[in-house]
Amino acid sequence: MDPAKGLEASGEKTLQAEVKAFFDSAPPLQKSDEITQKLNQFIQRISSPSANGKVRRIVCVTSGGTTAPLEQRCVRYVDNFSSGHRGATSTEYFLKAGYGVIFLYRKRSFQPFCRSLPDDPLLECFKPTDEANIQVCEAYSEAVKRAIVDHHTAVAGGLLLKLPFNTIFEYLQMLQIIAMSMRCIGPHAMFYLAAAVSDYYVPWKDMVEHKIQSGSHLLDVKLVQVPKMLSMLRKDWAPLAFCTSFKLETDSNILLNKAGAALEKYKMHAVVANELASRKEQVVVVTSAEKVTVQRDNSQSDNDVENPLIKLLSEKHATYIEDSGR
Amino acid sequence: MDPAKGLEASGEKTLQAEVKAFFDSAPPLQKSDEITQKLNQFIQRISSPSANGKVRRIVCVTSGGTTAPLEQRCVRYVDNFSSGHRGATSTEYFLKAGYGVIFLYRKRSFQPFCRSLPDDPLLECFKPTDEANIQVCEAYSEAVKRAIVDHHTAVAGGLLLKLPFNTIFEYLQMLQIIAMSMRCIGPHAMFYLAAAVSDYYVPWKDMVEHKIQSGSHLLDVKLVQVPKMLSMLRKDWAPLAFCTSFKLETDSNILLNKAGAALEKYKMHAVVANELASRKEQVVVVTSAEKVTVQRDNSQSDNDVENPLIKLLSEKHATYIEDSGR
Numbered sequence: 001m002d003p004a005k006g007l008e009a010s011g012e013k014t015l016q017a018e019v020k021a022f023f024d025s026a027p028p029l030q031k032s033d034e035i036t037q038k039l040n041q042f043i044q045r046i047s048s049p050s051a052n053g054k055v056r057r058i059v060c061v062t063s064g065g066t067t068a069p070l071e072q073r074c075v076r077y078v079d080n081f082s083s084g085h086r087g088a089t090s091t092e093y094f095l096k097a098g099y100g101v102i103f104l105y106r107k108r109s110f111q112p113f114c115r116s117l118p119d120d121p122l123l124e125c126f127k128p129t130d131e132a133n134i135q136v137c138e139a140y141s142e143a144v145k146r147a148i149v150d151h152h153t154a155v156a157g158g159l160l161l162k163l164p165f166n167t168i169f170e171y172l173q174m175l176q177i178i179a180m181s182m183r184c185i186g187p188h189a190m191f192y193l194a195a196a197v198s199d200y201y202v203p204w205k206d207m208v209e210h211k212i213q214s215g216s217h218l219l220d221v222k223l224v225q226v227p228k229m230l231s232m233l234r235k236d237w238a239p240l241a242f243c244t245s246f247k248l249e250t251d252s253n254i255l256l257n258k259a260g261a262a263l264e265k266y267k268m269h270a271v272v273a274n275e276l277a278s279r280k281e282q283v284v285v286v287t288s289a290e291k292v293t294v295q296r297d298n299s300q301s302d303n304d305v306e307n308p309l310i311k312l313l314s315e316k317h318a319t320y321i322e323d324s325g326r
Numbered sequence: 327m328d329p330a331k332g333l334e335a336s337g338e339k340t341l342q343a344e345v346k347a348f349f350d351s352a353p354p355l356q357k358s359d360e361i362t363q364k365l366n367q368f369i370q371r372i373s374s375p376s377a378n379g380k381v382r383r384i385v386c387v388t389s390g391g392t393t394a395p396l397e398q399r400c401v402r403y404v405d406n407f408s409s410g411h412r413g414a415t416s417t418e419y420f421l422k423a424g425y426g427v428i429f430l431y432r433k434r435s436f437q438p439f440c441r442s443l444p445d446d447p448l449l450e451c452f453k454p455t456d457e458a459n460i461q462v463c464e465a466y467s468e469a470v471k472r473a474i475v476d477h478h479t480a481v482a483g484g485l486l487l488k489l490p491f492n493t494i495f496e497y498l499q500m501l502q503i504i505a506m507s508m509r510c511i512g513p514h515a516m517f518y519l520a521a522a523v524s525d526y527y528v529p530w531k532d533m534v535e536h537k538i539q540s541g542s543h544l545l546d547v548k549l550v551q552v553p554k555m556l557s558m559l560r561k562d563w564a565p566l567a568f569c570t571s572f573k574l575e576t577d578s579n580i581l582l583n584k585a586g587a588a589l590e591k592y593k594m595h596a597v598v599a600n601e602l603a604s605r606k607e608q609v610v611v612v613t614s615a616e617k618v619t620v621q622r623d624n625s626q627s628d629n630d631v632e633n634p635l636i637k638l639l640s641e642k643h644a645t646y647i648e649d650s651g652r
Contacts, residue, residue: 067405070404071576075406075407075522075574075576075602076404076405076406076407077404077405077407078396078402078403078404078405078547079393079402079403079404079405080401080402081401081402081403107445108434108445108446111446111449114448114449117448119433119434120434120437121447121448122440122443122447122448122451122470122473122474123437123440123473123474123477123478125448126474127474127478128474128475128478128479131475132471132475133471134470134471134474134475144448144460145458145459145460147448147449148448148449148452148453148454148460149454149457149458149460151449152449152453152454153454196401199545200545216551217550217551218548218549218550218551219525219526219548219549219550219551220546220547220548220549221404221546221547221548221549222544222545222546222547223544223545223546223547224543224544224545225542225543225544225545248401250397250401276401
């Protein structure tokens with residue numbers, strides 16, 4: 001036996017065991033049947049070929065950070081910083097590009113069509129006209145209308161399905177359900193994994209039930225690595241889907257190398273490399289063939305970096321579908 | 327020298343040193359001059375005696391959870407679960423009771439007058455009437471109007487000052503500024519400390535600058551205890567203010583003992599004991615004289631447990647002002 005292959009097979013076995021342990025120990029996902037049903041309906045409706053025989057593509061956009069609880073009755077948790085801006089904005093451009101979008105998002109993170117609004121749009125964009133009536137403030141009038149109309153059009157038109165999560169357990173359980181549901185559309189599925197997923201977690205069974213007491217001077221929290229589910233997604237859950245993941249770093253010196261390593265290790269079709277400080281200005285799309293720098297175009301009205309980014313990925317996805325012969 | 331007093335004095339010295347180390351190592355608060363100015367204007371305007379010679383009372387309500395960053399360019403942090411529902415609801419009842427309220431809240435946590443609205447009120451409470459116009463959905467019509475009108479009335483009327491925070495550093499720096507600013511109104515000031523404040527943090531200078539790399543199988547996070555700032559608030563920052571703190575536990579067996587211990591240790595005037603599971607139904611107000619169980623009254627339209635809770639605390643505060651002879 002080839003020793004390298006032997007090593008890979010044993011690594012594979014370890015991963016499978018780690019993944020099983022993660023899901024076995026996770027608290028059961030609430031309303032999982034309802035979620036599966038919604039997903040199946042959504043995918044079936046969208047993917048039925050239209051009059052011209054074309055199949056609409058579907059992308060699962062993940063967005064926001066996941067939490068890793070430190071206590072079973074959760075008071076404290078480790079969180080990842082992510083406003084969800086990237087995922088929300090990208091969702092708008094995927095819809096424009098004709099995709100159906102499954103938006104798997106962290107509760108209270110940014111929502112599609114709402115990014116030009118202040119943090120608390122209800123209180124900041126409306127004002128009373130008298131004791132009992134309200135109106136939208138002039139400055140936000142257009143943005144508020146567009147947010148509500150465009151969001152409603154996408155949801156009511158059956159092109160946008162929104163599914164919220166909080167914990168790393170919920171996120172990975174739902175990602176698995178989504179991936180299994182999307183198998184039936186083969187290469188027409190895309191995953192756009194923009195969520196900031198915890199690298200470490202406390203296994204549910206190791207967790208204390210009650211709030212950690214604050215008596216001692218030091219708190220020593222030991223977390224273990226979350227199994228690399230990207231590998232599972234590619235190999236088992238939805239092996240024909242086009243997969244794009246993200247690499248965020250604060251240190252630009254290591255960014256591209258880390259993105260390249262992720263591409264190879266998880267067999268992604270593309271990795272979007274972004275640096276915390278400049279992530280709204282430019283990103284680099286790393287594929288096995290090339291590294292393409294994508295920059296926001298300030299001459300356009302839709303001058304988000306997500307505009308050219310989604311165009312590029314949509315093209316790569318189209319080529320991928322053609323190449324797969326479907 | 328009395329050995330007990332010697333011990334207390336040495337404990338005091340340690341605390342002072344820990345507090346100094348905490349603030350010295352914290353990143354400087356953004357816009358601190360602007361915050362101080364806003365506070366001084368707010369307090370001065372509200373506390374000038376009215377025609378009948380009465381001084382309006384001011385309460386600082388803290389609300390939501392604080393974060394403890396694990397990296398200087400923050401990607402990961404430890405967070406405390408708290409929706410901010412208690413603080414937001416209590417603020418409404420304090421305003422009704424005639425207080426001016428300084429609302430020190432975690433960004434994106436619940437806001438006063440908005441608790442009966444869904445998570446995402448803009449997208450869930452409004453709908454398009456056609457391509458370019460929107461209206462509020464019937465089911466939320468009254469709640470949306472009340473939220474905007476009542477919130478606007480309180481802010482524009484100069485009775486509600488809102489100050490947001492994210493980190494434990496921002497929270498404690500702002501609490502100190504608020505306390506110092508409220509000194510001038512002596513016993514007419516109240517602190518209602520409903521925020522879920524981190525017990526542990528990583529000192530800024532010990533923090534890694536860049537994102538923690540996820541190579542290793544285990545992540546061992548060592549946090550140190552946040553200095554007990556309640557003692558500082560009572561002794562140094564605003565020694566004449568009426569102070570109420572909160573004790574939240576998931577284990578009812580230890581709750582009242584812990585609340586009593588906090589009352590004594592930090593010399594609070596009242597500690598509100600609440601259990602995670604039943605916190606919206608009942609709380610126990612622990613003072614040196616008594617333990618009063620406060621329950622929500624379902625026969626009233628304002629049937630929040632905060633309604634009788636704020637009534638009780640407002641009475642205790644009034645007695646406290648009388649007793650102090652001002």
